[in-house]
Amino acid sequence: MPRSARTPRTPRTSRTSRKKRSSLANRAIAASAALILGGGGLVAVNVYASAGEGRPSAAPPTRAQNVGRQMSTIDCPDAGNELREVPEQARGEVDRELAAMDTQITDAYRQFADRKEQISQDPGLAENAVLGPLRSKRTASLDRIAIAIGRAGERPAGIESLAGCSLRADDNAPGNPGGTGGSGDSGSGDTGDGNDTGDGGNGNGNDGGQGGGNGDGNGGQAGNGPQASDFVDIQSVQPNVDRPRQRRGASRGTFTTDCGRNENGKFNPDNVIVAPGVSNGAHHMHDYIGNQANDAFATDDVLANGATTCRNQGDRSTYYWPVLRLQNGQDEADVDADGGGRDQNVGEIQTPSEVTLKFVGSPVGRVTAMPRFLRIITGDAKAFTNGDANANASWSCTGFENRQLKDKYPICPEGSQVVRTFAFQNCWDGRNTDSANHRTHVAFARADGRCPKGFRAIPQLVQRIVYDVPPGPGFAVDSFPEQLHKPITDHGDFINVFDQRLMKTMVRCINDGRRCR
Numbered sequence: 001m002p003r004s005a006r007t008p009r010t011p012r013t014s015r016t017s018r019k020k021r022s023s024l025a026n027r028a029i030a031a032s033a034a035l036i037l038g039g040g041g042l043v044a045v046n047v048y049a050s051a052g053e054g055r056p057s058a059a060p061p062t063r064a065q066n067v068g069r070q071m072s073t074i075d076c077p078d079a080g081n082e083l084r085e086v087p088e089q090a091r092g093e094v095d096r097e098l099a100a101m102d103t104q105i106t107d108a109y110r111q112f113a114d115r116k117e118q119i120s121q122d123p124g125l126a127e128n129a130v131l132g133p134l135r136s137k138r139t140a141s142l143d144r145i146a147i148a149i150g151r152a153g154e155r156p157a158g159i160e161s162l163a164g165c166s167l168r169a170d171d172n173a174p175g176n177p178g179g180t181g182g183s184g185d186s187g188s189g190d191t192g193d194g195n196d197t198g199d200g201g202n203g204n205g206n207d208g209g210q211g212g213g214n215g216d217g218n219g220g221q222a223g224n225g226p227q228a229s230d231f232v233d234i235q236s237v238q239p240n241v242d243r244p245r246q247r248r249g250a251s252r253g254t255f256t257t258d259c260g261r262n263e264n265g266k267f268n269p270d271n272v273i274v275a276p277g278v279s280n281g282a283h284h285m286h287d288y289i290g291n292q293a294n295d296a297f298a299t300d301d302v303l304a305n306g307a308t309t310c311r312n313q314g315d316r317s318t319y320y321w322p323v324l325r326l327q328n329g330q331d332e333a334d335v336d337a338d339g340g341g342r343d344q345n346v347g348e349i350q351t352p353s354e355v356t357l358k359f360v361g362s363p364v365g366r367v368t369a370m371p372r373f374l375r376i377i378t379g380d381a382k383a384f385t386n387g388d389a390n391a392n393a394s395w396s397c398t399g400f401e402n403r404q405l406k407d408k409y410p411i412c413p414e415g416s417q418v419v420r421t422f423a424f425q426n427c428w429d430g431r432n433t434d435s436a437n438h439r440t441h442v443a444f445a446r447a448d449g450r451c452p453k454g455f456r457a458i459p460q461l462v463q464r465i466v467y468d469v470p471p472g473p474g475f476a477v478d479s480f481p482e483q484l485h486k487p488i489t490d491h492g493d494f495i496n497v498f499d500q501r502l503m504k505t506m507v508r509c510i511n512d513g514r515r516c517r
Helices: 088-114 116-121 124-152 300-304 500-511
Strands: 071-075 166-169 231-233 254-257 286-290 318-322 324-326 354-360 375-379 395-397 409-411 418-423 460-467 475-477 491-495
Touching: 071 088, 071 116, 071 124, 088 116, 088 124, 116 124, 124 166, 254 500, 318 460, 354 500, 375 418, 395 409, 409 418
Parallel strands: 231 409
Antiparallel strands: 071 166, 254 354, 286 318, 318 491, 324 475, 354 460, 375 491, 395 418, 418 460
């Protein structure tokens, strides 16, 4: 779709309205087309169990287990996560097909949502109207991906097994047995100088949440989430942040860059890392700070010459993340636009009250400069259906940042503000600025602070984003429609466009133990 066809953002003056991996060989798919109707609830359709890392794995539920369960969304294998090796010549075509598959899921989810009540009464409708057509489209896209890769290298084996999708329940939804009242999963804590409580967390911590959600019902104006049970009172969560011990030779300095809070309201639903050249590749709206040239069509040269909101003009990097909205029934300017209402993202976009971008060092040694145009995605926009292998969401409240939540939104007390923290991968393979699945060229340090074999430590970007929103449920991040606005799907994106001189300054500051801006 041409960019001119998108609905432009109209600035307002009110505070509230301003603004992907397991291997193919490990995935087992059971092509069961059985539908069972029990207690008025539609149950497993084309249920598959995944042996892949981090993805929920279970035997198909029995009729007794599914009495009262209502299917909430469409669950498809994430083909992008599976493609570890894609020849450079094929990447453009592969990325476009993967983006097309995301659109196929979005369209199928719309069909499912529009007919949910009919499907609960007529099980065959799910296969005939939703899952069957979706499987056919995915099969064709996967075949085109295999052909594109095969032209330049070895055709991937077994890729066709990723075509089948299923319907699944949101176990947190009211009326679904087995739902939980709320839990928190913390990151591993601050990897910086230890003076900013809660800055950090690499998503590898332990469950630390306590207590349950507040009430029942669906708080989402779009009708697809979040649930009240996706929220938890931060005061009921026990402290769970575990900072790594600084060892002799640690790089203890920090470098902070000030790029504003997106006060000028730059938004779009593109993702130039995952879906270059594809409008609405994200199917949700992003906040952008730093580089102002970022859209689906931005090349490295375009980014290098783009204007920046960063105070230091040597930083033309792009920092972006899904917008947070108040789900208060108020429309935004994108209510009829891609990434907004058309993709079931509704409510008033919130401008952060504070954004901090800090680069920190390694607890065990010195860091090396990151290459220009290095791309890093932290977290997983599809973590609700993919599982938590790549999830890195970290939610908290000001004054409580030693308590971090991974799969719940926080309910903050009066006077406290909501905080989203992203600690990006801090190890680089020393060769690539990107990879086929946009993940394997970077990694998190191990529990002992050292990088995996073959990787080197780089400055770790830690983003802290604060929002002044009313206490209680009533807000959510934008998401792919089928991800139901779950907090675990939160994620951040970064492309390094520091000039060489400023990058050297950053590395010296961090390695010398200084605090620089």
